[in-house]
Amino acid sequence: MQWKAGIGTIFILLPCLTVFWGFYGFAVHPLLFDQLIAFFRVISYEPEMSPLLWMGWLLLFPLSLGCCVLLWLWFDIMGVRTCFFTYARGRIRFNRVTRKVYLLRPRGCGGNAVFDWDRLRAIVDMDGYDLLARKNGAPGKAAYYSLILYHPPFDAADPHANGEDAIFVGPTLPTQQDAAPLWEYIRRYMEYGPGRECIPERIGQEHTTYCGKPSSSQYKLEQRPGVMETAYHMLSQVTCSWPAFPKEWQSDSGMGEPEDKPVQTGAVMTALVYRAQGKLSKADEIEFLRHWGTAEAAQEATSRRE
Template sequence: MYIGEFLLWFGNSIKASTRKKLKMGYLNDDMMLSEVEKDYTKQSVSSNPRPIGPYYAYNERYLEIRGGMFENFRGIITMISLMLFGVLFFFFNPIIYMLSTPNYFNDGLDVFAFIYTVVLASILIYLYIRYFRYVYRLELFTIRHIRVRFNRVTQQVYIQRPKYSGGTVVFKWQHIMPANFGESGSDMGGTNMVNLLSFHPYKTGFPIAHSVGIGKNTYRAQDYKDEWEFIRRYMEYGRDNLAKPRLSTHLPLPLHGLGGHIKPMLKMVKNSKSVLVTMMMLPVFVILLPIYTAGYFISECLCWQPRWPKVIRQAGKVGKPTPKETQLSDYPPAVQQAILDSRLEWGVRDDKTGKLVDYGNS
């Protein structure tokens, strides 16, 4: 499910006129100067680096991990979409029957019924193509999984996303900022989130921030730090003294979505203070779990995993060019203007004075 990535990109790339129609204001996401100036790649945050994954590749040049912020909810949109597609089939079935039946149109009532059904089916097709595709593409007929590749030779990070969520981007490793924990030691433990990583415009020079979630959802705050430390040490020092991660397949498998769906259910049962509530919820879990898992599998089957661009596949090999970092000019003119209109959201304040720092985003 790419709703998180879509909303982040949508909020930063829509036209000012569209934003006005939707009555959307600009957000204030100011950060302190000390936070954005810090090089997070040099500070150890855990003594127990662990590859939690899922990982798709791990070698001397790069490691690759699954991205996606709401993978644990994947399958819901798929099942809703399939039901709506079923409604569409419900209208097409009688049309096919009418056309294939000899001498069906014997009177005016039959002709009226045929025209009425065709008109309804045409309206539904229009609505599906014009509007509903923006919903089902979050899980169907799109990239199977967001991938994030950390190349230790080029010291770059590559993020592969659908175009409607920002597309494939390239940033420097040194510009990365873990978002689930900061200098104060605060974290997002207990929120069932993935490990969030950001690239702030103060570092990258790109007008807005790019964020991506990696790995599995977790309720343990230490998991964020352990996995980030694993990636950090790999990028800084190589594979020595690091555990080799178990590699996952890109292909769809029936049980891929089981873990992501069952963990929140078990957590809810565990935290429930009422035995009665637990007993009432268990049948719901038993019914929903197979539906969610089936939806996840169907979503994987109806998506594809595209190859990286050639320059990224070859990055780090002897004699091959280094991919250029993502720039504003990589996007269409209308999107460029929308991004420039959103750049003021990413303010940076001086720690001592509290005043906004002019770093070229004004």
């Protein structure tokens, strides 16, 4: 939904900037430089222009204050600041070896953190995300739920609840019931590992996501939005950076990062994109097709010369 943040920011930011520029040109600049800026034209200030000066202070100044409040509500209270000049997305990693959960998220959302797996508790039945839809008479149509992992305070008697946190895991879900299977999959993975207890050794492409910032063509192909949605989504993406796990965390258990070794780490979607872009080596392509492709495609890649 980042495209909504993009289009909303355009329709909010441009009018606000216009008001700010008008206030400066009609009210502030004449006092500083004895000149009046009529948007794109600079003219010498004359005494008979005093009504324009008063208009700047009595009309444009209150409007400027209102625009400041509007921008604060939009970027801070409504959280749109998390779509610009920050991480392109949050990332979470469950590590069976260290029994830690590693989290990358913007500083305004709590910042990067490492949690002990044994202290986390799952919340799979939290309600309330569809309250706005209910008020508008459309129950369920705009309801979104999520699996939440809750980290209790280190000391239950601490009035400041130091250490208390909540992690929203995975995509938004249409119903509460969808959160429980996701939690059970994670729990079994952490307790038993892949290849056991219904946890597949390798997961399918439909259950993976691309590690990195997608190009406009890739985003449009995967999400199938309209041209305008793609453009506004990319407006958000181009200001963001892809979060990388700190090396000192050693959170990859020695396997490497999916961005660097998509085949070895099972990052199927990333490997698919790299293969389409010609970034996979022949050995990696053969290994990829052997596990996730057809026998014919694997044979063709094996017989193809470098």
